[in-house]
Amino acid sequence: MVADTISAAPAVTGWDVRLVGVPGEARAERLYRRMRFIRRFEESLLGLFERGLLNGTTHACIGQEADAVAIMEHLGDDDHVFSNHRCHGHFLARTGDALGLMAEIMGKPEGVCGGIGGSQHLCAPGFMSNGIQGGIVPNATGIALAKQLEGGAGVSVVFIGDGTLGEGATYEALNLASLWKLPLVVVLEDNEWAQSTPSSANLAGSMRDRFAAFGFAVLEVDSTDVEKIDAVAERALTRGRRQEGPVAIIIHTYRLCHHSKNDDNRPADEVAARWDLDPIEIHGRRLGLASRAAIDAEVESAVQDVIDRAVAL
Amino acid sequence: VIAARAIGDALRAALNEDDRVILLGEDLVDPYGGAFKVTRGLSTDFPGRVRSTPISEGAITGVSAGLALSGYRPIAEIMFGDFLTLCFDQIVNHIAKYEAMYNGKATCPVIIRTPSGGGRGYGPTHSQSLEKHFLGVPHLRVVASSLVHDPAAVLRALLAQDSPVLLIEHKLLYPLHLMLPGGGQIEGDIAEEHISADRLPTVSIRSVPREDCSFTVLAYGYQAELARRVLSRLALEEEIFGELVVPSQISPLDWEPIDASVNVTRSLLVIEESVEGFTWGSEVAARTSSRFFGELRRPVATAASDPTVIPSSKTLEAEMLMTPERVERAIRQVAA
Numbered sequence: 001m002v003a004d005t006i007s008a009a010p011a012v013t014g015w016d017v018r019l020v021g022v023p024g025e026a027r028a029e030r031l032y033r034r035m036r037f038i039r040r041f042e043e044s045l046l047g048l049f050e051r052g053l054l055n056g057t058t059h060a061c062i063g064q065e066a067d068a069v070a071i072m073e074h075l076g077d078d079d080h081v082f083s084n085h086r087c088h089g090h091f092l093a094r095t096g097d098a099l100g101l102m103a104e105i106m107g108k109p110e111g112v113c114g115g116i117g118g119s120q121h122l123c124a125p126g127f128m129s130n131g132i133q134g135g136i137v138p139n140a141t142g143i144a145l146a147k148q149l150e151g152g153a154g155v156s157v158v159f160i161g162d163g164t165l166g167e168g169a170t171y172e173a174l175n176l177a178s179l180w181k182l183p184l185v186v187v188l189e190d191n192e193w194a195q196s197t198p199s200s201a202n203l204a205g206s207m208r209d210r211f212a213a214f215g216f217a218v219l220e221v222d223s224t225d226v227e228k229i230d231a232v233a234e235r236a237l238t239r240g241r242r243q244e245g246p247v248a249i250i251i252h253t254y255r256l257c258h259h260s261k262n263d264d265n266r267p268a269d270e271v272a273a274r275w276d277l278d279p280i281e282i283h284g285r286r287l288g289l290a291s292r293a294a295i296d297a298e299v300e301s302a303v304q305d306v307i308d309r310a311v312a313l
Numbered sequence: 314v315i316a317a318r319a320i321g322d323a324l325r326a327a328l329n330e331d332d333r334v335i336l337l338g339e340d341l342v343d344p345y346g347g348a349f350k351v352t353r354g355l356s357t358d359f360p361g362r363v364r365s366t367p368i369s370e371g372a373i374t375g376v377s378a379g380l381a382l383s384g385y386r387p388i389a390e391i392m393f394g395d396f397l398t399l400c401f402d403q404i405v406n407h408i409a410k411y412e413a414m415y416n417g418k419a420t421c422p423v424i425i426r427t428p429s430g431g432g433r434g435y436g437p438t439h440s441q442s443l444e445k446h447f448l449g450v451p452h453l454r455v456v457a458s459s460l461v462h463d464p465a466a467v468l469r470a471l472l473a474q475d476s477p478v479l480l481i482e483h484k485l486l487y488p489l490h491l492m493l494p495g496g497g498q499i500e501g502d503i504a505e506e507h508i509s510a511d512r513l514p515t516v517s518i519r520s521v522p523r524e525d526c527s528f529t530v531l532a533y534g535y536q537a538e539l540a541r542r543v544l545s546r547l548a549l550e551e552e553i554f555g556e557l558v559v560p561s562q563i564s565p566l567d568w569e570p571i572d573a574s575v576n577v578t579r580s581l582l583v584i585e586e587s588v589e590g591f592t593w594g595s596e597v598a599a600r601t602s603s604r605f606f607g608e609l610r611r612p613v614a615t616a617a618s619d620p621t622v623i624p625s626s627k628t629l630e631a632e633m634l635m636t637p638e639r640v641e642r643a644i645r646q647v648a649a
Contacts, residue, residue, distance in 0.1 A: 080383075112418075113414065113415050113416040113418065114416035116413065116414050116415075116416050117414050117415060117416065121410075121414045121415070122415075123411075123415035123416075123418040123419050124418075128382065128411075128415070128419065130406075130407060130410075130411075132402060132406045132407065135371075135375060135402055135403060135406060135407050136407075137375070138371060138372045138374075138375020138376050138378070138379065138403065139375050139376075139378045139379040139382065139407060140379060141372065141375070141376050141379055142375065142376035142377060142378055142379015142380045142381075142382070142383070142387075143379040143380075143382060143383050144379070145376060145379065145380055146379065146380050146383030146384070146385055147383075149335075149361075149385070156379070168371065169371045169372070169375060169402070169403075172367070172369035172371050172372035172375070173372050173375060173376070175367055175369065175372070176366065176367060176369060176372050176376060179367065
């Protein structure tokens with residue numbers, strides 16, 4: 001199920017077409033708009049922390065927006081998404097509920113989880129996240145079992161990072177998902193760094209082989225280009241819906257921001273070089289200057305509205 | 314009917330009554346039918362809904378959580394209570410958290426059954442009563458099977474509500490016959506059943522009116538049966554009268570039937586098989602001492618197993634665990 005028009009996208013609350021897609025606009029524009037939406041939302045969070053309006057911590061996905069946007073293009077109401085600590089992009093691409101998330105992160109009762117869950121523990125129709133590494137994979141596998149028992153074409157999608165490959169619970173779930181041929185789609189976002197530790201110091205062997213060893217169909221893409229990821233996502237989801245067994249999508253990407261807040265010790269030249277692969281720039285160049293500027297302006301005003309409304313709650 | 318069969322029948326009834334009930338666990342499927350044979354026959358009659366899993370306790374509980382979040386009613390079996398350590402993350406940071414941290418937007422009604430306890434010579438890693446580590450986990454119910462509670466009624470009550478449950482079944486209870494309160498009596502003793510707001514029973518047993526009991530014994534599971542035997546004999550042979558209170562849910566506790574007894578006897582002994590220190594008994598003692606400050610005739614007494622590993626040797630195990638002899642000693646001390 002490819003969301004060719006905005007009306008095919010999942011129903012949202014707090015819907016604002018300026019953020020999730022204006023009816024009638026081209027798909028390329030929608031993809032750009034949604035990435036820009038996630039980017040500006042998260043950049044705003046960092047600013048709100050500095051203003052003392054937010055409590056606790058947050059894990060931004062700046063640089064990885066294309067993953068969330070591309071995958072969600074291929075999901076519908078029958079599907080379920082489980083996400084992790086770095087879940088804002090996934091949540092926003094899935095639900096569009098910017099106000100609900102902003103209020104949640106601000107700790108307000110109007111937040112999607114009443115301010116209890118906060119940044120990492122979100123729940124909305126067809127979406128959940130939890131902050132413990134690895135444990136969500138068996139949970140998503142159980143949801144996949146439920147999908148299989150229901151007999152429809154729904155899939156259970158779970159987002160993990162390269163660091164999560166260190167958790168044993170992940171492999172218990174991979175084994176069971178393959179053994180029972182469950183409609184599970186694991187999206188591994190390899191951003192090369194687990195907090196402050198590079199994958200070279202974390203990970204033996206190959207990521208692909210880990211999934212392949214359990215009998216997963218593995219699709220791999222080394223890109224921050226939303227259109228390339230979109231094409232892989234389409235193939236992966238089509239396959240996942242066949243009920244022939246689980247699928248892994250490995251996306252090699254990069255986190256352009258710190259792990260949480262003010263905690264980035266990575267080599268500055270390495271990070272700087274990766275800004276050349278900023279997904280918003282890569283895809284933004286495909287748009288006409290005028291239409292890109294118009295989308296930027298709309299997203300800007302809509303995000304500002306979200307902040308103003310959330311602050312006023 | 315023996316407890317193992319009664320629990321199996323309760324599971325069968327649950328599978329019959331609700332299509333959303335799914336059983337998951339290691340070696341559940343026939344002809345093996347589970348390590349303690351509780352689920353024997355169920356996979357034959359409910360194919361696909363009673364599933365053997367790999368040796369993956371984290372996945373058994375984690376997949377159960379996913380099923381529960383999707384509206385199913387999973388009942389997971391962990392082959393030995395000792396293996397609950399492998400489920401701790403799923404129980405504490407996933408299953409027990411979801412409903413509360415999502416502000417009620419989801420529920421995760423997983424039931425995890427597990428055989429626990431010693432006395433079979435299985436040694437340090439197949440004999441423990443680890444439930445004490447789960448007591449007080451917010452939003453988690455810890456329930457213990459006892460011979461005086463109807464497993465079908467308890468399971469039905471647990472399936473009628475949405476909190477996750479850890480259900481402890483002491484393995485020495487499996488071959489014993491249930492002794493349900495009928496006509497206000499169990500084996501000739503007075504038996505009073507108190508049903509909590511959540512429809513879970515606490516049974517109080519005494520051979521004489523409460524006013525003539527000089528102490529209360531609080532215990533669950535196999536220890537409750539040991540205490541019942543001792544109390545019954547002491548009443549008959551030595552006219553020592555105590556009241557035994559057996560709750561089905563041990564955390565959080567329904568204090569009403571406990572308080573009702575202690576309010577009259579003004580003396581309490583708590584018995585459990587877990588190793589001593591930071592125990593169920595300590596919590597009950599702290600709360601009861603506070604509630605009845607100045608009214609108790611003696612400090613609340615607790616009895617538990619020695620704080621060490623459970624030896625495999627039959628002799629050494631009997632020295633370390635709460636045995637019938639130790640239960641009797643503890644009761645005689647509060648009766649003195």
